[in-house]
Amino acid sequence: MLNVNEISNACVKCGKCIPVCTIHEINRDEITSPRGFLDLIGAYKNQELELDKNLKKTFESCFLCTNCVEVCPNHLRVDSVIEKVRYDIAQKFGIAWYKKIVFFFLRHRKVLNFLARLGYVFQSCAFNLQNNNLGMKPKFNLPLIKKDRLLPSLAKKSFLESTSDFINNQGEKTIGLFIGCLSNYSYTDTGFALLEICKHLKINVDLLKDQSCCGAPHYFTGDFKSVEILAKKNIIYFEEKLKTLDYIIIPEATCSAMINIDYEHFFHMQENEEWAIRARNISSKILLATKYFYEYTNLEELLKTKKKINASITYHDPCHARKMQGIFKEPRSLLKQNYAFKELIDSNECCGFGGVSMQTNYYKKALEVGIKKAKNIQKSNIEIISAECSACRMQISNALEHEKISVKFSHPLELIAKILQD
Template sequence: MNILDKFDYTEISDDCVKCGKCKPVCTIFNINQDETTSPRGFIDLLGAYKRDELELDQNAKDIFESCFLCTNCVEVCPNDLPTDMIIEQVRADIAQKYGIAWYKRMFFWLLRHRKTMDMLSRLGWVFQTCALKIDKKKQSGLPRFSLPIVKKDRSLPFADMRSFLNKYPQNIFAKNKKKEEDKKNKVAIFIGCMSNYTYTNTGDSLVKILKKLELDIFIPKKQLCCGAPAYFTGDFDTVDYLAKKNIEYFETWINNVDAVIIPEATCSAMINQDWAHYFHNQPEWKKRAETLSKKIFMATKWLENNTDLKELLAKSDKKMEDVITYHDPCHAKKMQGVWQEPRELLKQNYVVTEMSDSNRCCGFGGVTMQTEKYDYAKAAGAPKAAMIKETKAQVVSAECSACRMQITNSLHQADVDVQFKNPIELIAEAL
């Protein structure tokens, strides 16, 4: 079955009333002001492609790879047209026709092989100062030389000495729990690749919070990448492998935990929603993905709604000096409706000041946007850095490591001295 059979593109194109509400909020249109890369332009082109009136040539490839998949257009569309999903689908056709760049193929291969990734991450930590000028405060570094896919002016994250998954035992029992058979009040952590290897303090902080709440913690050691980087690039073979391996593994322990909590918006959205979207023509796997999704939560959402963490923070009466501004990741507020929970937890101990548009996409956009189309990511990040600067906050926070990587670089480009921390880190500090 052709992947495009999921949608009737002619019907979707006809349903687009050309109202133009999507254009002012479109991340790529705000950069290049090109109608062809506005959401309604994408939809028209995909309709033509389905009718065999558009050849999937290099020009079309460039257009379809220019979308940031921020879902702003979906949020404002009066007909709820799934522009992001149809672009994700057509990118698989692009990958089949033109292949995937060697460095992306290597990266996606590593996502399948955790032990090799662990080894390379450790080697990266040992030798990273040869390639990067490290800034430990910002958890980033500047390249000492330029490569075709890494510009010398950009700020990049660096590997930690030990990955999160290798740092802890699989089971961490609360003080009043001694037996693994006691399954009450037990949560699992899905950590995400960047928090596993780079921003490891996010996972450390989550463990501290769960210990404070006297919850049993299960850290599934065989978890693999959720598949989001490959999904947004069109490498559906890797998505198929990672999603199925994870589903089979999750099913062996999911009934033993109350929830799987994820301190990453993109990973959570991928597991919660995009696995089922991907398996649209594999009904058995789609059903299995949907069953698992009932226990998958972003960390702040589950902690705010299912524990007394908010009360603990309020009772601590510890007022932190840093002023916080909060950025809403596209995969959190727009896709999962998570935006109030992190703010409710943070404001117990911090002054939270809002930027002029917390919903504006930071411009991460995926692997392609961070490599071949880095200039687009750089342009999209500049307005976000300006907004953060206007707040005069000392820290910007978002529950997403992709946003963290992009915003840290945007602040560096704008010479704005603001630190980035996951809300989980800030909450742990307040405790």
């Protein structure tokens, strides 16, 4: 059970969280710092403060990067406390109509499949498609979307609709694949790269065609009803599938963290211990893709037999990979076998995506953080940046385009698959 007051009272105000806080870096005010959030939340829970629009704006300004949790001597779950309060915000103020529409589509995969196909056909009417598969920009200002913003374009056909239910690579191992919504509908090369790697490793793949959205967008916005529906559906599905699968792997840091960690946190918040236990039981068999390939296959040894490519690359650590799941060496070790790898300045720094609310209501703040990241990428003097997260990909690509910085973004699995294909 999550005790908000207990966590708020446990903060000793040491201030170690402040230098690493993403929002405090661009908005240097005590109220937009982790200890400030905890103080305000404690006052609100003790009925010393009313949850008004100003307090709502403050609690929505957190990027949920978990930097504070990582450096806190007591590892206080500031992120979970804010997620809990965002549920209260949703209950009191409601969820904006455009978010409700998005969340409805994410809950209903068949409807979203139809709309994605329709969107692919008509996206050129409202958007200018960029060269080199960068994405697309609006032709005119749209609600909450400005003309200069780079967005991921829609694929002609979703990844899951483009593949068979099961791919038999004549292997002894069989894994399941949870693809994630952005990779399913926009960054489909990520999924195909993963299948290419499995082909070379002779690993069979179950595409898990009945998977649902992980629920992360809903969770970070306070739509707990949708989270419960999606989480229970996925847990039941995974429990059955894991009877015959070695692992389920996910090429998306946010989806992986949501399923592996936040499902259990969520059910503890709901005081539903039965489902919290079920969420925890499946988590040991669900891995971020690079962790699986690094620890449970001979991919690293296979890559050592392949040619080197004289391309300088770097890696950005998604918050939901390094801080929440401890993923650091795995993608680096795989990429270093064939590429000229350079460590990024402040690789652990949040890219500034921050979720649906940050990308809509507080986009200028998200862009400010993204531009800082883009300038660090430029200083690193590299050709390609990689990250195991489509949300980071969307955010960083937009910031690079905004600053006219010519650095290509590729998922680590895409870079690895390229080596195996050559």
